[in-house]
Amino acid sequence: MTDRFFVLWWVVLVAAGIPLAAGAQETGGAEEVDVFSEEAQVDLSQIDQILRGEQEVIQGDFFTYDPAGRRDPFRSLLESQAQEDDISDAPRPPGLPGMLIEEIEVQGIIETPDGILAFVRGKDNISYIIRRGTALYNGEVREILPGRVVFRQQVNDPKQVQPYQDVVREIAD
Secondary structure (H helix, E strand, C coil): CHHHHHHHHHHHHHHHCCCCHHHHHHCCCCCCCCCCCCCCCCCCHHHHHHHHHHHHHHHCCCCCCCCCCCCCCCCCHHHHHHHHHHHHHCCCCCCHHHCCHHHCEEEEEEEECCEEEEEEECCCCCEEEECCCCEECCEEEEEEECCEEEEEEECCCCCCCCCEEEEEEECCC
């Protein structure tokens, strides 16, 4: 604390243009000034402002963290796993965009002139047609092959190198 105090004094003195004793000798013998005398008239309001700002930062009034797509290091890993387990309780959009990859069943695959399509049945017992790029709640269709569909599932596991995993679902018997 005292080291910071002296550094702040030095910053204020330099900003006020008051020559320091060591600097006065180097510049050709300028007159030494006692910085603690009343003649120096140093503006101390900046020091108070800096100390108040440090105190507010210590109290946490101005701290924010922007993860920018990375995992927040200040949040528990166990808490994030509990949130993933509770994903079924969160409100989801209706239809196929609100279904998890695990909740659909591949019923059939058909090849058309426009590409390969797959028929899936959702947890609501309704059939849907999907193609490459179709979005689901926790991923999307990456590729449709004869007999199976490959999904790219988003995962939030800090132990994995990639933020996704490929899930293969075969035609149900």
